[in-house]
Amino acid sequence: MIEIKNVSHTFAIGKKGKEKKVPVLKDLSFGIARGEIVSIVGKSGSGKSTLLNTIAGFMAPEQGSIVVNGQETASMNEVTHAQFRLENFGFIFQNFQLMPGLTALENVELPLKIKGIPSAKRKVKVKELLQQVGLENVSDHYPNELSGGQQQRVSIARALVTNPPILLADEPTGSLDSETEQDILLLIQSLNKALNLTFVIITHDEEVANIAHRKFRMHDGELVKEVL
Numbered sequence: 001m002i003e004i005k006n007v008s009h010t011f012a013i014g015k016k017g018k019e020k021k022v023p024v025l026k027d028l029s030f031g032i033a034r035g036e037i038v039s040i041v042g043k044s045g046s047g048k049s050t051l052l053n054t055i056a057g058f059m060a061p062e063q064g065s066i067v068v069n070g071q072e073t074a075s076m077n078e079v080t081h082a083q084f085r086l087e088n089f090g091f092i093f094q095n096f097q098l099m100p101g102l103t104a105l106e107n108v109e110l111p112l113k114i115k116g117i118p119s120a121k122r123k124v125k126v127k128e129l130l131q132q133v134g135l136e137n138v139s140d141h142y143p144n145e146l147s148g149g150q151q152q153r154v155s156i157a158r159a160l161v162t163n164p165p166i167l168l169a170d171e172p173t174g175s176l177d178s179e180t181e182q183d184i185l186l187l188i189q190s191l192n193k194a195l196n197l198t199f200v201i202i203t204h205d206e207e208v209a210n211i212a213h214r215k216f217r218m219h220d221g222e223l224v225k226e227v228l
């Protein structure tokens with residue numbers, strides 16, 4: 001599903017002319033299979049977000065190859081990559097990133113509206129997803145009328161509404177209390193099983209990382225597989 005080969009990236013940090021070169025990804029190679037949950041755990045600054053950004057195509061790595069769903073993406077231009085991203089990835093963020101002026105239902109519906117899917121078809125899909133994440137009773141609530149866990153469920157439904165095969169999650173439970181965290185982790189595991197979805201989760205929380213089928217630890221731009 002995702003093949004990463006010899007990916008390296010260096011940031012130039014500091015004033016122009018006096019920049020310091022900081023290697024952030026150091027010759028990373030690993031693969032992620034369809035239907036797998038992979039977690040990448042590591043301290044702040046270890047390079048987790050940079051790796052996720054290269055997988056999603058928000059930035060190109062200086063060196064190396066990233067093949068997603070059979071297509072080389074590291075060298076795609078921005079427009080092609082944006083289209084590819086829409087079709088292949090859903091995103092789950094720590095802070096949910098919901099539109100405050102839209103209800104739960106409208107937030108989930110938005111990606112389909114943007115894609116130009118007709119209203120009747122949108123309604124069927126959105127209803128199905130809200131049910132799947134257990135939110136059918138609060139679909140007319142605005143984000144500020146929902147708990148943190150409910151907001152994350154909305155954002156997960158929104159990430160799934162376009163049927164992407166891969167979900168990229170950046171600290172998906174970072175804003176939640178531990179009980180709600182457990183609910184969201186169970187939801188991720190059940191969606192993974194039910195829909196054969198691939199999840200890449202970056203986190204500094206070991207409990208979150210441990211729900212994965214495979215766990216990698218990132219340390220100063222290097223990845224080491226850990227026994228679970």
Ligand SMILES: Nc1ncnc2c1ncn2[C@@H]1O[C@H](COP(=O)(O)OP(=O)(O)OP(=O)(O)O)[C@@H](O)[C@H]1O
Nearest residue numbers: 011012013024042043044045046047048049050051
């Ligand atoms: N756009 C950028 N320009 C320069 N340096 C950057 C940039 N983005 C990240 N860095 C540096 O790269 C290193 C890795 O950052 P990254 O955000 O990937 O770490 P992280 O493990 O995701 O951290 P966190 O858990 O705090 O989000 C850090 O030293 C950071 O300062």
